Amino acid sequence: MLSLSNVNQVQYLMILCFSFLIFVFNLTFHTGNHLTGLLGTLFFIPLYFCIASVTLLKTVNTEVVLILAEVSLLLFISFGLACRLNHKKVIILRLMAIIFPIGISMLLFSLEVEGYLLYSIGTPLGGALAFLNGILSFKRYKDRRLFRGFMILWMGFVFSLGREMQIFHILMLLFKLLAYLNFYMYFYRKAHQRWVVRVKKAEKDKAELEATVHGQVEKQLFMMQLSNEKLLNASKEDGLTKAYNKGAILEVLEHMIAKKQEPFTILMFDIDHFKKINDTYGHVTGDQCIKAVAQTAINHLRKVDYLGRYGGDEFIIILPGIPVEGAKVVAERLREQVSMACTPRITVSIGIAAYAKDGTTATELISKADQGLYRSKRRGRNAVSHGEI
Template sequence: MIEVIFNASFITSSCFSFLIFVFTMTMYRSNNKLKLFSAAFLIILASNAVNYIFLKDAFQIDIGLLSTSMFSLYMLIVAFYGQKNKNYKFLYYLAYVFTAANIVIALKYNFLFTFIKSDLIKWLVQIAALALVLFFIKTEGSKDIQFKRAIALLLLSKVFYSIEYLNQYLAVIGFCLEASGYVTCFSYFYNIVYSSFMDKVNEAEKLKNTVEKSFYYEVKKRTIEIEKSNEKLLELSKTDSLTKAYNKLAIMNIIEKLTTSKARQTFSILMFDIDKFKTINDTLGHVTGDMCIRTLVSIAQANIRSIDYLGRYGGDEFIIVLPTLSANDARIVAERFRSKVAETNNPRFTVSIGIATFPEDGKTVKELISAADIGLYRAKERGRNAVSHSMLF
């Protein structure tokens, strides 16, 4: 029965020592006491490995108790030295030194134990365990209390194993304490490492969200800039470079949309040009001619609504589209515009205006332009500086 318990103890200590050491060393990146504590379990792990591989026929309990003494001594050094000094690198090396020493002692078991009594090892275990337990009790208020209690359970279990008159009941108690200690110890390491790992995951997630958010806003910003640039280019493609009014293609498309609209709503167009514009260009120069055109556009824009459209048809010829206005309403707008142009000076110039209305004067763009052109021709025949319709006035 005792042999079964010792085998169970061997398996438990090996598995948990391996898990604690490997899990902490590989998953936990910070250099602090946690790694030092986990390094102590390498002593137990190495001792068990040597026992299993090389000392199957030897009395393995003594070697196990000796490794516990080395484990306890290392823990005491870490506990005392680590409080006052942050040179963790030295303590890492010390863990490997203790491990190597434990392996050498185990391999030289027959020679060494000729001079070292088994009772001495048991006393070493009990003294080391007692010293470590007393130290942990003294510092019970610290944040590592769960770990310290776990180590205390492990060492107390070894005290039970080292009792001279060991029976199966004491062995069972010792194993229960040992198993509880290893489970508690692994839980302590797992919680800290997992918590640290999750903190890094959350930090990475926040960083990812920040990058994605920045990327999203940057893409959105660039998209808006591109859209504005495209709109600007589209607007430029629709406007006349000299006057900034719609160009011929754009104003013709506007009329096309109105004529093909399902609403079939009435609208009128004004076609006008500067009277004797060729004479202005020939006598005063093309610079003055361009100035007259810009002045004409400025007056036109000031005398139409926000829903109306102004476009340059060609040369000094322009078209104004007046949605919802009949021929008579369009005549009022045209007369007001004509009189404002007649007030210009330096140079003084006038305009003639022809009116056409949808659908009375035409149902297509071509028909409306033709009707407005006839009205413009009639205004010229009437002596210029006039407003005319192809049939009404």
């Protein structure tokens, strides 16, 4: 036979263990003002009564302590389910959940209470509160697990009324065990859902951070590449005219010779009487004339052509794929455009050299073009010259 004392001991251990698990679980995972956090805090009440029964309330019947624990828990839960929770109400309920069981235990310690009377009143009251909480949880929060837990607990209270029958004791313990399991699973599921949400948020934040970092890295790499290109261009660019500088234009010329790109020609030209322009108008005007000549050349050359400042007012133009006859046409057009485009009016003298007829090295080609340039000077300037022209 399962005696009443054994039933109380089993029930005591069940309420103690589940209250401890739920309360600690709540402290670990369910902080905040939401319903789950509040309900988990309220399980401090049965936990305290169970501990107090072996310390402070040794003289009080265990049956009385257990019914007080469950009725008090259900009473506070009903307040939590019935109220519209806010920060202030949650704090008040949590404080009351701590103060109330301590106050009741002190009262029981100082007074002699009739156990049978408390059990007779508390059992139907507990059943009514369990049923009410089940209705409130389903009506207000649509939570089937809480509803199922309260309804099973209500059935446990119903069977506990039949104290004289052994089968009712067993059914009462079984239903209460199932009820507390449902309560524990409720907190577990809620914690799992919150954990999944946090993990997904963390993964989203991580992905966004990685995308941001990746974007920043790509941006920095692009800026570094752009900066390197600018530095590279600056190292090859003449500061005044934005044409290739001497080193860069010679590098292009040597590259074309190495690839044996035939035919191609080069034009070497300078400004006629440039020293006189500097002496008459000043070096600022002289620089403006150099820039104007370079810009005129850029405007009338193809994209595949190369313009470089060889030094001072001397320029070199490389014309890929153009033989001497075509180079003569380009040079004459450039000479005419310069004489019309610049103020004060200036002219240029131009010499032509063709690869590989006039030379197979950069030095030979430049020397040959330079000879043509001075031939144009001797002819009276503002002219185009080549050995065959």
